[in-house]
Amino acid sequence: MKVIHFLVDDNNYVSGGISYGKMEDAIKLEVTDDHPILTDNANVYKYENGELVADEEYRQKIIDEKQEKENEPSDEELNAIALMELAQKVYGGGK
Numbered sequence: 557m558k559v560i561h562f563l564v565d566d567n568n569y570v571s572g573g574i575s576y577g578k579m580e581d582a583i584k585l586e587v588t589d590d591h592p593i594l595t596d597n598a599n600v601y602k603y604e605n606g607e608l609v610a611d612e613e614y615r616q617k618i619i620d621e622k623q624e625k626e627n628e629p630s631d632e633e634l635n636a637i638a639l640m641e642l643a644q645k646v647y648g649g650g651k
Contacts, residue, residue: 558576558586558587558589558591559586560593561574561575561576561578561585562583562585563579563581564583564603568603569600569603570593570603573598585603585606591608593610596610597615600614600615
Protein backbone atom coordinates (compact mmCIF):
# COMPACT_ATOMS: atom_id res chain seq x y z
CA MET A 557 0.00 0.00 0.00
CA LYS A 558 1.08 3.57 -0.70
CA VAL A 559 -0.04 6.81 0.86
CA ILE A 560 -0.66 9.60 -1.65
CA HIS A 561 -1.61 13.23 -1.22
CA PHE A 562 -3.56 15.26 -3.75
CA LEU A 563 -5.67 18.34 -4.23
CA VAL A 564 -9.04 18.44 -5.94
CA ASP A 565 -10.75 21.14 -7.97
CA ASP A 566 -14.30 22.43 -7.47
CA ASN A 567 -15.66 19.33 -9.23
CA ASN A 568 -13.60 16.92 -7.09
CA TYR A 569 -11.17 16.01 -9.89
CA VAL A 570 -7.54 15.53 -8.90
CA SER A 571 -5.77 18.78 -9.65
CA GLY A 572 -2.05 19.00 -10.31
CA GLY A 573 -1.15 15.35 -9.88
CA ILE A 574 -0.29 13.36 -6.79
CA SER A 575 2.49 13.47 -4.23
CA TYR A 576 3.99 10.88 -1.93
CA GLY A 577 5.00 13.59 0.50
CA LYS A 578 2.80 15.82 2.58
CA MET A 579 1.02 18.69 0.86
CA GLU A 580 -0.74 21.52 2.62
CA ASP A 581 -4.55 21.30 2.41
CA ALA A 582 -4.26 17.99 0.51
CA ILE A 583 -6.36 14.89 0.83
CA LYS A 584 -4.43 11.92 2.16
CA LEU A 585 -5.39 8.49 0.85
CA GLU A 586 -3.94 5.01 1.03
CA VAL A 587 -4.04 3.14 -2.29
CA THR A 588 -2.84 -0.27 -3.41
CA ASP A 589 0.63 -0.51 -4.95
CA ASP A 590 -0.97 -1.25 -8.33
CA HIS A 591 -3.64 1.46 -8.24
CA PRO A 592 -3.94 2.94 -11.76
CA ILE A 593 -3.58 6.53 -10.54
CA LEU A 594 0.08 5.79 -9.83
CA THR A 595 0.84 5.38 -13.55
CA ASP A 596 -2.13 7.11 -15.20
CA ASN A 597 -3.13 10.72 -15.86
CA ALA A 598 -4.13 11.67 -12.32
CA ASN A 599 -6.34 14.52 -13.56
CA VAL A 600 -9.00 12.12 -14.91
CA TYR A 601 -9.66 10.78 -11.41
CA LYS A 602 -12.50 12.05 -9.32
CA TYR A 603 -12.53 11.79 -5.55
CA GLU A 604 -15.91 10.33 -4.62
CA ASN A 605 -17.00 8.76 -1.36
CA GLY A 606 -13.42 8.40 -0.15
CA GLU A 607 -12.20 6.73 -3.35
CA LEU A 608 -10.48 7.76 -6.57
CA VAL A 609 -12.54 6.81 -9.61
CA ALA A 610 -11.41 7.21 -13.22
CA ASP A 611 -13.87 9.24 -15.32
CA GLU A 612 -13.54 7.80 -18.83
CA GLU A 613 -15.79 10.45 -20.40
CA TYR A 614 -13.60 13.19 -18.91
CA ARG A 615 -10.49 11.34 -20.11
CA GLN A 616 -11.88 11.29 -23.66
CA LYS A 617 -12.75 14.99 -23.43
CA ILE A 618 -9.14 15.78 -22.46
CA ILE A 619 -7.83 13.64 -25.34
CA ASP A 620 -10.21 15.29 -27.82
CA GLU A 621 -9.26 18.80 -26.66
CA LYS A 622 -5.55 17.95 -26.95
CA GLN A 623 -6.04 16.59 -30.49
CA GLU A 624 -8.02 19.68 -31.52
CA LYS A 625 -5.25 21.92 -30.21
CA GLU A 626 -2.59 19.86 -32.01
CA ASN A 627 -4.59 20.13 -35.25
CA GLU A 628 -4.82 23.91 -35.06
CA PRO A 629 -2.38 25.71 -37.35
CA SER A 630 0.69 27.09 -35.62
CA ASP A 631 1.46 30.81 -35.55
CA GLU A 632 4.00 30.25 -38.31
CA GLU A 633 1.42 28.46 -40.47
CA LEU A 634 -1.13 31.23 -39.88
CA ASN A 635 1.47 33.83 -40.85
CA ALA A 636 2.33 31.91 -44.03
CA ILE A 637 -1.35 31.69 -44.98
CA ALA A 638 -1.83 35.41 -44.32
CA LEU A 639 1.22 36.26 -46.44
CA MET A 640 -0.03 34.09 -49.32
CA GLU A 641 -3.47 35.73 -49.17
CA LEU A 642 -1.89 39.18 -49.07
CA ALA A 643 0.35 38.34 -52.03
CA GLN A 644 -2.67 37.14 -54.00
CA LYS A 645 -4.46 40.41 -53.31
CA VAL A 646 -1.44 42.60 -54.06
CA TYR A 647 -0.47 40.77 -57.25
CA GLY A 648 -4.01 40.08 -58.42
CA GLY A 649 -3.98 36.35 -57.76
CA GLY A 650 -2.66 35.51 -61.20
CA LYS A 651 -5.51 37.23 -63.01
